[in-house]
Amino acid sequence: MSPPFSETLVQRLREADWVTVFTGAGMSAESGVPTFRGEGGIWETFRPEELASMKAFLRNPELVWRWYAHRREVMGAVSPNPGHTAVVRLERLYPGFAVITQNIDNLHRRAGSLTVYELHGNIERNYCAQCGEPYQLGAGEPADRLPRCTACGGAVRPDVIWFGEILPEDEWKGAVAAARSSDLFLSVGTSAVVYPAASLPVMARRAGAYLVEINPEPTPLTEVADEFLAGRAGEILPLLAEVAERLRESTMRTGGDRE
Numbered sequence: 001m002s003p004p005f006s007e008t009l010v011q012r013l014r015e016a017d018w019v020t021v022f023t024g025a026g027m028s029a030e031s032g033v034p035t036f037r038g039e040g041g042i043w044e045t046f047r048p049e050e051l052a053s054m055k056a057f058l059r060n061p062e063l064v065w066r067w068y069a070h071r072r073e074v075m076g077a078v079s080p081n082p083g084h085t086a087v088v089r090l091e092r093l094y095p096g097f098a099v100i101t102q103n104i105d106n107l108h109r110r111a112g113s114l115t116v117y118e119l120h121g122n123i124e125r126n127y128c129a130q131c132g133e134p135y136q137l138g139a140g141e142p143a144d145r146l147p148r149c150t151a152c153g154g155a156v157r158p159d160v161i162w163f164g165e166i167l168p169e170d171e172w173k174g175a176v177a178a179a180r181s182s183d184l185f186l187s188v189g190t191s192a193v194v195y196p197a198a199s200l201p202v203m204a205r206r207a208g209a210y211l212v213e214i215n216p217e218p219t220p221l222t223e224v225a226d227e228f229l230a231g232r233a234g235e236i237l238p239l240l241a242e243v244a245e246r247l248r249e250s251t252m253r254t255g256g257d258r259e
Ligand code: BV8
Pocket: 023, 024, 025, 026, 027, 029, 030, 035, 036, 037, 038, 041, 052, 102, 103, 104, 120, 160, 161, 162, 163, 164, 165, 166, 167, 188, 189, 190, 191, 192, 193, 194, 195, 196, 214, 215, 216, 217, 219, 231, 232, 233, 234
């Protein structure tokens, strides 16, 4: 089946120097990680502020810790899906490449992606909310009991960015530089409602990137994007990677001159 990609997208896949893939929870849906806002999403049962915020943690650290312990367990038990692997295949084809993810599940790194900007942190890292000391969960430690900092006895929290918290500076700077360098910017599996992350696709487009959105549903980004590919990440990204490999290999074989 020939892929449903436009001439412009094919041309960018052939000629891009820099490709960026921006991902949200929909990227991991096919691995079995529930999204946030869709049906069956984790936030159907309560509002995000109730748990993904410092206020919630201060009010009830045990509850928030248990919620993340549950999510860590889910994320640890799943594997990267063909969408993640396709992103790794794409990374090998372009001199400039970055993954910018809002996901905290570490699945891009586990799939083998090398340049990954984790805007909202990583659930596998924890630190003391009091003194900032990193905290390594002990192997035999009961996962759902709130750990205490070995240095100061403070409550330990997951190294994720909660609402109202600023994004890690290096990750944000790297993501902005990648967006601004992109010839092709793929926004995959995100509802594009959380800021400042959701400003990156538009930033990329303003800087000259061809903006492609991959999602089974339209989002607020759809009307801004140059191309909307309706479908699942695990189905469309492998098709994209296949086309890109064919195009880039033929370019390499003919020594880089355009057909
Ligand atoms: C900050 C980590 C301030 C924790 C998360 C009013 C207007 C605008 C902005 C604001 C506002 N009020 C407050 C704000 C700012 C706020 C914000 O944007 N709120 C939104 C909700 C309105 N932002 C913040 O607070 C940020 N910090 O602004 O700081 C500041 C500034 C200066 C100085 C001091 C402070 C911090 C935001 C980070 C919050 N942390 N997560 C955790 O995970 O528990 S957000 C959370 O949402 C996740 O990171 C998630 O990734 C992110 C975005 O969600 P998505 O990834 O898009 O997931 P979602 O479920 O929504 O969508 C999934 C999509 O996938 C759907 O479209 C679906 O159709 C699609 N899909 C499903 N299956 C598939 C698929 N796609 C492809 N394939 C499939 N198979």
